[in-house]
Amino acid sequence: MxxxxxxxxxxxxxxxxxxxxxxxxxxxxxxxxxxxxxxxxxxxxxxxxxxxxxxxxxxxxxxxxxxxxxxxxxxxxxxxxxxxxxxxxxxxxxxxxxxxxxxxxxxxxxxxxxxxxxxxxVRDPGRSFPVGSGRKRSGRRMLMVGTDCAVGKKYSALAIARDMKAHGMKATFRATGQTGILIAGEGVPIDAVVSDFVSGAAETLSPDNDRGHWDVIEGQGSLFHPAYAAVALGLLHGSQPDAIILCHAEGRTHVDGYPDFPLPGLAECIEANLGMARRINPAVRCAGISINCSALPAEARAGHLAAIADRFGLPCFDPVATGPAALIAHISATFD
Amino acid sequence: MxxxxxxxxxxxxxxxxxxxxxxxxxxxxxxxxxxxxxxxxxxxxxxxxxxxxxxxxxxxxxxxxxxxxxxxxxxxxxxxxxxxxxxxxxxxxxxxxxxxxxxxxxxxxxxxxxxxxxxxxVRDPGRSFPVGSGRKRSGRRMLMVGTDCAVGKKYSALAIARDMKAHGMKATFRATGQTGILIAGEGVPIDAVVSDFVSGAAETLSPDNDRGHWDVIEGQGSLFHPAYAAVALGLLHGSQPDAIILCHAEGRTHVDGYPDFPLPGLAECIEANLGMARRINPAVRCAGISINCSALPAEARAGHLAAIADRFGLPCFDPVATGPAALIAHISATFD
Known part of the structure; x- marks a missing residue:
């Protein structure tokens, strides 16, 4: 298309x-x-x-x-x-x-x-997909996971893939939603795939690749979302991530549009995603935290990111305000 | 249809x-x-x-x-x-x-x-469904969850609904797969629904009902299945269960057709399902364990079921060999 x-x-x-x-x-x-x-x-x-x-x-x-x-x-x-x-x-x-x-x-x-x-x-998958296999694929994968929809998962993946390439790393942004597909020119609208084939579609999106190559995969939904958790879990299993990046929009307290559903804490969200992701790749780890700080006063953002980085011992960045340089240094240092 | x-x-x-x-x-x-x-x-x-x-x-x-x-x-x-x-x-x-x-x-x-x-x-949903709302519905719901596919979830739900009605309780079997739909004459083929709408389809399948009425919902897949976990989670969230019944086939050690994926333990599977189900209904609990004992010698079955019942403090039954009478007594005694 x-x-x-x-x-x-x-x-x-x-x-x-x-x-x-x-x-x-x-x-x-x-x-x-x-x-x-x-x-x-x-x-x-x-x-x-x-x-x-x-x-x-x-x-x-x-x-x-x-x-x-x-x-x-x-x-x-x-x-x-x-x-x-x-x-x-x-x-x-x-x-x-x-x-x-x-x-x-x-x-x-x-x-x-x-x-x-x-x-x-763009949201018509336009093809069928196989059932997920769980087979280990070559190359590396990084998946954005979120506390909610619309927290910065797409911007984080785009920024990470862009900056990885700028640093001489091999990386590909993998689009899973309509906007990402319009930006990248290709991808799989994962939430439009019949549910039996969601993991298989995610496997198809990030096929075997070179050693050292990173697929940087746009996330969808959240394991904690009353409507979209199924999409999030199928994408998590099928993506077989080596690294997850937790994405959150500062100031968001409840699932957008669902005032009866408070968001999980960052630690709870990381643990839930790692627990499920280990089923397919026991070596998966959380490699960083992306915080959309746009709701904070400009002068408060750096301190906020630093506090979260300290608390979790992980690089913490805003995909727009700071960019993911700290994450990319961490990835280079900790993955072979 | x-x-x-x-x-x-x-x-x-x-x-x-x-x-x-x-x-x-x-x-x-x-x-x-x-x-x-x-x-x-x-x-x-x-x-x-x-x-x-x-x-x-x-x-x-x-x-x-x-x-x-x-x-x-x-x-x-x-x-x-x-x-x-x-x-x-x-x-x-x-x-x-x-x-x-x-x-x-x-x-x-x-x-x-x-x-x-x-x-x-039968597997064509034949209609569209709304996005899941997470709204609390009236009446009670019980969902079968499994360690794997093909472990007895459908037989368990059919036996429980049949015996609840025989005991004078108000109950409806809710079919979520092709066989259940052919048996019941209606239902939703949940694994054929587009993934964005899986929770909403499950909500539609078990609508508001009378106080004291039980929807007994056929499960699908497993949270631990490399291909079908998305279906299982969407059904778990949308079904909003008050009670889950863990279903397992004795002797199954690995996901059927996936020799690289050992099955989780019963306790791990209960905890993972309750953890996810609490997001929609914090009062959910595991009410019983269904074990397909057909792989065991006939004389070993009663002792095996009794040992699991003792270990978990829950009624444990084989949907065919013993029927769910113990579960139904437990439900009558512990839910108002």
């Missing part, structure tokens, strides 16, 4: 940047591909891109309207259909990471047929 | 009863619906039914050929296609619990169109 050219980001009517993870990820990691944004009047966020209508976006070089919002449950809202149809009429392709397939919405399917444009369902 | 009439069981060419779970389940729990069996010459098992060709089965009242074998991975073997086509030609419907859809095989689809017979894919 190769999605054409530059993107116009569709922000719809979302109120919160947490519901625009795809747009945020593309702006932060593929800024050069994003020519503008399109918003409904009630939209509460601004990605700092130029607001364009569909004709202006075409004139500016956009070839594909990317649904940049990722609401709970992955459905396409009724009020998005008319603008998507209009974008198709203006000659744009559509790319979506929703669970609902674009072509399953009759108005969108008809408009795509009429315009000849393409519909890209 | 209502599957017509009486069944002819298709046993194909399987060598081992472990690969014929659907046939075994139907013979043991719906014997009155099974008029005969159909085997390829190389088939290594015998369900004790009359061998019939398709015309004989029709004459004996069969309306549907049920694929009674469940090989690893859920695929339809190439050598099964010709007999399935012949069965359709003889006027039988086909019911399958394979992941592969019957209608996706061109020869089978064409034969069904030609004969006017129906194809029933």
């Amino acid at each position: 190769i999605i054409p050219g530059k993107y116009l980001l569709f922000l719809g009517d979302v109120a919160d940047r947490l519901d625009a993870k795809t747009a945020c990820g593309l702006v932060d990691w593929s800024r050069e591909r994003c020519v503008g944004q399109w918003r409904l009047p009630s939209c509460g966020i601004d990605m700092g891109l130029e607001d364009m209508d569909f004709a202006q976006a075409r004139a500016a070089g956009a070839e594909t309207l990317v649904i940049g919002v990722t609401p709970f449950g992955g459905a396409i809202a009724p009020q998005w259909i008319a603008p998507i149809v209009a974008a198709l009429g203006a000659g744009l392709n559509i790319a979506s990471g929703m669970h609902v397939r674009l072509g399953s919405i009759p108005e969108i399917a008809a408009a795509a047929r009429a315009s000849g444009a393409s519909l890209f369902d | 209502i599957i017509p009439g009486k069944y002819l069981l298709f046993l194909g060419d399987v060598a081992d009863r472990l690969d014929a779970k659907t046939a075994c389940g139907l013979v043991d729990w719906s014997r009155e619906r099974c008029v005969g069996q159909w085997r390829l010459p190389s088939c290594g098992i015998d369900m004790g039914l009359e061998d019939m060709d398709f015309a004989q089965a029709r004459a004996a009242g069969a309306e549907t050929l049920v694929i009674g074998v469940t090989p690893f991975g859920g695929a339809i073997a190439p050598q099964w296609i010709a007999p399935i086509v012949a069965a359709l030609g003889a006027g039988l419907n086909i019911a399958s619990g394979m992941h592969v859809r019957l209608g996706s095989i061109p020869e089978i689809a064409a034969a069904a169109r030609a004969s006017g017979a129906s194809l029933f894919d």
